Amino acid sequence: MKAEFLKGLGLEQDVVDKIMAENGKDVAAEQAKTTKAEGERDNYKDQLATATESLEKFKDVDPAAMQSEIENLNKQLKDKDEEYAAKEADRIFSDTVKEAIKSAGGRNEKAVMAMLDMEALKASKNQSEDIKKALETVKESDAYLFGSDEPFMNAVGATGGSADVGGDNLSAIRAAMGLPTNK
Template sequence: MKRKELEDLGLEKEAIDKIMDWNGQDIETEKKRADKAEGERDNYKEQLDTATGELEKFKDVKPDELQATIEQLKNDLKDKDDEYAAKEADRIFLDGIKDSIRRAGARNEKAVMALLDIDSLKQSKNQTEDIKKALETVKESDAYLFGSEEPINNPVGPIGGAGGGDTALAAMRAAAGLPPAEK
């Protein structure tokens, strides 16, 4: 629509301006829709080109070979999962043994571990009880590997003699407000 055509119809200038504004808005709306449609078209064309290029890569692939490869990869993944589960079970088992050894009062964890039959304990149905029994057996046969529960064999401080008994006595007397001991 052209301004000249509207003027020829004898319309007033204000009416022509209003009609031209409406027409311009309609044209802009249609241009936006056309641009959007062209953008979508270009996007779909690009996707088609990409998909066609990817399909070309698979032109020489044989489905049976691909299926065999997939099955092999699944089996490898399952084997790795089984291997990881076995390692995790071993770690949990060894941590349990080490904890039991510490609770039994062992002085050297590695030395006690060397005396235990780890494989038979691992195969045991009642591991907790069998570990306790094995530790008791080692404690009886090699008691020097474990701390003693008797206070005399497990001292916690100086027990007299040249170990500074005089200075300890002097410190106690001074703390109590007593004069130094006479010799």
């Protein structure tokens, strides 16, 4: 609305100014709404451009191939978990056998383990009992792999007699060596 239009209607200048001020408020409010809507529109345009650009990166991607790759990676992960579990089970079994060998008095763990049927023991349902039985069998057939329970018959210390051979120890040592005593 223009001020000349209102003056042409025969309104006084004071009334025209008031009408124009009120109209200006309405126009300013509408301009603010328009500016806000244009800002939102520009924001949506930027988001659309960014999304379109991101989608362009995936333009040549085959979803079926990607799904196949995901399934392949999941299978590899499962295989690694199973491999780790098998290695851990082997380690625990090996430690159990070594401990049993040690408690049975085995001198060399590797040598005794070579005499055992490890696969049969590993597949056994009652491993601890079967390991003990297998160790007893090896102990009977190859006793040299195990420590002896018999006491040593070799004397290490003095076997009797007196330690003092008369006088000082130096003369006793000289006499044992066949040398004349030193006076």
